[in-house]
Amino acid sequence: MRVKNTAIEWETGLAQQFDDLPQQHEAATLGMWVFLATEILMFGGLFTAFTAYRATYPHAFEVGSEHLYRWIGVGNTAVLLLSSLFVALAVHAIKHGDNRACTRDLVVAAALGVVFLGLKSIEYTLDIREGLLPWYHFHPEGANDAATKLFLVFYWFMTGLHAVHVTIGIVLLLFFAALCRRGEYDTEWHNPIEMVGLYWHFVDIVWIFLLPTLYLIKPG
Amino acid sequence: MNAVSAQSGRRSLLLIFWALMALLALTTGLAYVPMGGYEVIPAYLIAVVKAALVVLFFMEVKAASRLTWVFVGAGFVWLAMLMLLTVGDYLTRGWTPSAEELTQHNAPRMAAPAPEEH
Amino acid sequence: MTTLPAPLSGSEHNYLSRDYHVLSWLLTKDHKRIGILYLVTITAFFLLGGLAATLMRLNLLTPNGWLVEGATYNKLFTMHGVIMVWFFLVPAVPAVIGNFIVPLMIGARDVAFPRLNLLSWYLFTIGGIVALTAMVRGGVDTGWTFYTPYSTGYANTYVFLTATGIMISGFSSILTGLNFIVTIHTMRCPGLTWFRLPLFLWSLYATSIIMVLATPVLAITLALVAAERMLGLGIFDPAAGGDPVLFQHLFWFYSHPAVYIMILPGMGVVSELITCFSRKRVFGYSFIAFSSLAIAFFGFLVWGHHMFVAGESTYIAFAFSLLSYIVAVPSAIKVFNWTATLYKGSISLETPMLYALGFIGLFTMGGLTGLFLAALGMDVHVHDTYFVIAHFHYIMVGGMVMGYMGALHFWWPKMTGRMYPEWWGRFSAFTIFIGFNLTFFPQFILGYLGMPRRYHAYAPEFQTLNVMSTAGASILAVGYFLPLCYLIWSLRYGPLAKANPWNATGLEWQTTSPPPEHNFESIPTVDQEAYAYHLMEVPDAR
Numbered sequence: 001m002r003v004k005n006t007a008i009e010w011e012t013g014l015a016q017q018f019d020d021l022p023q024q025h026e027a028a029t030l031g032m033w034v035f036l037a038t039e040i041l042m043f044g045g046l047f048t049a050f051t052a053y054r055a056t057y058p059h060a061f062e063v064g065s066e067h068l069y070r071w072i073g074v075g076n077t078a079v080l081l082l083s084s085l086f087v088a089l090a091v092h093a094i095k096h097g098d099n100r101a102c103t104r105d106l107v108v109a110a111a112l113g114v115v116f117l118g119l120k121s122i123e124y125t126l127d128i129r130e131g132l133l134p135w136y137h138f139h140p141e142g143a144n145d146a147a148t149k150l151f152l153v154f155y156w157f158m159t160g161l162h163a164v165h166v167t168i169g170i171v172l173l174l175f176f177a178a179l180c181r182r183g184e185y186d187t188e189w190h191n192p193i194e195m196v197g198l199y200w201h202f203v204d205i206v207w208i209f210l211l212p213t214l215y216l217i218k219p220g
Numbered sequence: 221m222n223a224v225s226a227q228s229g230r231r232s233l234l235l236i237f238w239a240l241m242a243l244l245a246l247t248t249g250l251a252y253v254p255m256g257g258y259e260v261i262p263a264y265l266i267a268v269v270k271a272a273l274v275v276l277f278f279m280e281v282k283a284a285s286r287l288t289w290v291f292v293g294a295g296f297v298w299l300a301m302l303m304l305l306t307v308g309d310y311l312t313r314g315w316t317p318s319a320e321e322l323t324q325h326n327a328p329r330m331a332a333p334a335p336e337e338h
Numbered sequence: 339m340t341t342l343p344a345p346l347s348g349s350e351h352n353y354l355s356r357d358y359h360v361l362s363w364l365l366t367k368d369h370k371r372i373g374i375l376y377l378v379t380i381t382a383f384f385l386l387g388g389l390a391a392t393l394m395r396l397n398l399l400t401p402n403g404w405l406v407e408g409a410t411y412n413k414l415f416t417m418h419g420v421i422m423v424w425f426f427l428v429p430a431v432p433a434v435i436g437n438f439i440v441p442l443m444i445g446a447r448d449v450a451f452p453r454l455n456l457l458s459w460y461l462f463t464i465g466g467i468v469a470l471t472a473m474v475r476g477g478v479d480t481g482w483t484f485y486t487p488y489s490t491g492y493a494n495t496y497v498f499l500t501a502t503g504i505m506i507s508g509f510s511s512i513l514t515g516l517n518f519i520v521t522i523h524t525m526r527c528p529g530l531t532w533f534r535l536p537l538f539l540w541s542l543y544a545t546s547i548i549m550v551l552a553t554p555v556l557a558i559t560l561a562l563v564a565a566e567r568m569l570g571l572g573i574f575d576p577a578a579g580g581d582p583v584l585f586q587h588l589f590w591f592y593s594h595p596a597v598y599i600m601i602l603p604g605m606g607v608v609s610e611l612i613t614c615f616s617r618k619r620v621f622g623y624s625f626i627a628f629s630s631l632a633i634a635f636f637g638f639l640v641w642g643h644h645m646f647v648a649g650e651s652t653y654i655a656f657a658f659s660l661l662s663y664i665v666a667v668p669s670a671i672k673v674f675n676w677t678a679t680l681y682k683g684s685i686s687l688e689t690p691m692l693y694a695l696g697f698i699g700l701f702t703m704g705g706l707t708g709l710f711l712a713a714l715g716m717d718v719h720v721h722d723t724y725f726v727i728a729h730f731h732y733i734m735v736g737g738m739v740m741g742y743m744g745a746l747h748f749w750w751p752k753m754t755g756r757m758y759p760e761w762w763g764r765f766s767a768f769t770i771f772i773g774f775n776l777t778f779f780p781q782f783i784l785g786y787l788g789m790p791r792r793y794h795a796y797a798p799e800f801q802t803l804n805v806m807s808t809a810g811a812s813i814l815a816v817g818y819f820l821p822l823c824y825l826i827w828s829l830r831y832g833p834l835a836k837a838n839p840w841n842a843t844g845l846e847w848q849t850t851s852p853p854p855e856h857n858f859e860s861i862p863t864v865d866q867e868a869y870a871y872h873l874m875e876v877p878d879a880r
């Protein structure tokens with residue numbers, strides 16, 4: 001069914017440049033995926049640089065990886081996977097018209113995001129105390145060579161950029177949870193929830209790759 | 221009917237989550253098994269599988285239009301181009317003999333015409 | 339599309355006359371007004387970039403560089419490159435012409451995300467202001483390529499600020515690309531299938547793909563450069579274990595495809611102009627359409643040809659050289675198809691057509707000399723000489739600026755509702771063509787003879803050719819200055835334009851000139867291919 005776009009329809013969330021909600025939904029989904037493709041390439045530049053140096057200094061990168069807190073990295077992966085689950089449940093709930101469940105799941109997902117950042121801050125603090133910050137009292141135990149430093153530069157850069165994404169994600173999740181609580185969304189109209197969900201899953205995927213890249217290099 | 225599909229939908233999401241957790245346990249465990257420099261292969265393979273599960277089920281790409289598939293693929297294909305050609309440079313740099321190697325190797329031949337070879 | 343609507347003109351309720359308040363421009367979500375905002379902004383940047391070029395050419399009149407010192411010269415060519423690449427060529431056709439024309443061409447009310455569209459103009463302008471601030475405060479001397487380790491460790495100029503400006507404007511081009519992709523996919527009017535799309539849209543679609551997939555790599559690379567410069571991390575510093583060549587990989591992964599961001603839209607324009615002014619359907623529609631996508635794809639696999647002598651491995655250089663030749667195929671397909679379209683057409687040489695023909699000739703020269711540079715052995719000889727400068731100016735200026743000027747003249751009546759003086763239009767098109775060739779053809783010879791780029795002084799035997807080049811640049815400057823004058827003049831004194839002054843196909847010509855705020859009185863439908871000039875009744879004299 002094609003709804004003619006008139007002023008009355010705007011209240012349902014239909015923007016005026018579109019003919020109907022399905023068209024708007026298609027545009028929003030496609031736009032989000034194009035944006036995520038952009039993000040893939042942005043992180044991809046870092047992964048590429050990292051891999052080039054890892055190919056050059058395989059041993060030093062193992063040594064660098066040894067300095068990291070593997071269990072915090074693994075634990076954080078579990079936290080993010082769980083929060084991804086809750087976002088997926090939230091989208092699922094709103095599709096079935098359950099506003100309350102959707103709001104609750106979004107808030108839980110955001111809370112798990114905060115847990116992630118909390119663990120990450122603890123890890124960062126420990127790292128700094130051990131002198132792993134390349135531009136501030138850099139003195140890692142054992143091998144203190146240029147290549148180990150390069151590893152740590154990328155560690156900070158990649159996890160830092162990821163943490164920025166997590167922070168933005170938490171804000172978005174809470175914002176849309178609030179709108180959802182106010183009853184803005186229903187089975188018909190819930191584009192923004194789906195979009196923020198896609199973004200959050202993407203942030204999760206980046207971490208899924210950061211785990212083996214940074215934490216799981218050195219066997220044993 | 222709606223309630224039933226809601227139930228089953230939730231259950232399959234939970235199932236995916238537990239699969240992801242199992243893979244996380246697996247990849248962490250494998251990190252303690254030395255594989256003579258090839259550890260990187262299972263580690264990234266598992267990461268790819270995990271990412272695929274998230275993309276297909278959490279992000280609902282499995283049920284999405286072909287167009288979405290194309291753009292999901294594009295991101296990764298383009299990354300592969302960047303990665304392969306760049307890292308390809310680093311991996312093949314060692315193949316070229318250095319100047320010293322060349323001169324050492326060719327020294328006798330350059331000094332005097334090489335004896336006839338077959 | 340078979341019948342032309344009665345010529346409407348000077349509609350009372352067009353997008354320009356809707357509201358005259360400044361805020362109605364600065365807060366507009368109308369794609370047409372955003373296009374005009376971009377037009378004004380990039381024209382300003384073009385003049386600045388042109389000014390830098392003028393000073394450089396004047397300085398090169400004598401072998402010892404009489405006008406500026408070496409350090410100033412370095413800043414001038416950096417300024418010229420940065421402004422022309424990121425603040426003129428990349429946004430020129432997509433952000434000005436594309437923004438204005440895409441929704442009209444597909445029969446939509448607007449782009450898919452009008453607010454993002456406005457945001458992208460703001461990002462662009464802010465990025466531009468940041469980069470300009472760097473230039474005003476003392477400039478940058480790294481060249482537009484920001485090669486490490488010079489840019490990260492040694493340059494004493496405003497690298498950080500300039501890189502930040504470019505990064506910000508990069509996000510603007512990502513948003514533009516994203517908007518076009520989604521708009522073209524989801525907002526075509528009924529009956530407008532992919533294979534009925536004007537070829538301009540195919541080329542803009544391919545351009546958008548490059549914008550969204552290449553620009554993020556530039557952004558993250560510049561972020562690494564900025565971080566290294568501020569914190570001394572050694573990411574690209576050989577003394578600290580880093581590899582400067584890695585910077586070049588990442589930079590050219592963006593910047594080679596960026597060449598196609600700059601040329602593909604021009605190719606799209608040419609497909610529109612050639613068909614319209616030879617009154618023929620286009621030859622090999624699907625070949626031209628798919629060659630755009632092929633260029634966008636293969637364009638990503640060739641970046642290493644900028645690094646043949648930079649220290650990349652011989653083996654990867656070999657692969658990059660081969661792949662570079664592959665890109666020549668889709669480019670050549672386009673040129674052949676345009677030529678075939680011209681064959682037996684009833685050609686009329688109006689101003690836009692002159693630019694289109696100029697594009698084809700000059701682009702072909704630029705493309706063929708590109709093959710010289712893609713050849714491993716030849717490149718060693720002409721690398722970093724004026725041969726390279728001449729080559730890419732034939733593509734960027736001879737190709738893209740020609741395409742942009744053609745587009746501007748072609749759609750000017752639609753954008754402003756006014757006609758420009760045709761005689762002056764043709765006169766300046768000729769002037770630009772002659773000035774361009776006189777400027778850059780000698781540079782091929784200079785480069786082949788071994789004159790390196792980026793020096794403020796040169797060996798005395800190169801003087802004659804350099805004087806020729808500077809003379810050509812003066813003519814070129816006149817050629818660019820004239821349209822600026824008569825186009826502005828036409829805004830007030832030009833005759834009112836009809837809805838379809840060129841009797842062109844395409845939905846944008848079915849609405850009034852200038853169009854109403856929401857483009858069409860009623861949503862149009864399409865029932866035939868693009869460029870159905872063979873089915874079109876030509877009304878008497880234009």
Ligand SMILES: [Cu+2]
Nearest residue numbers: 594641643644
């Ligand atoms: Cu190139």
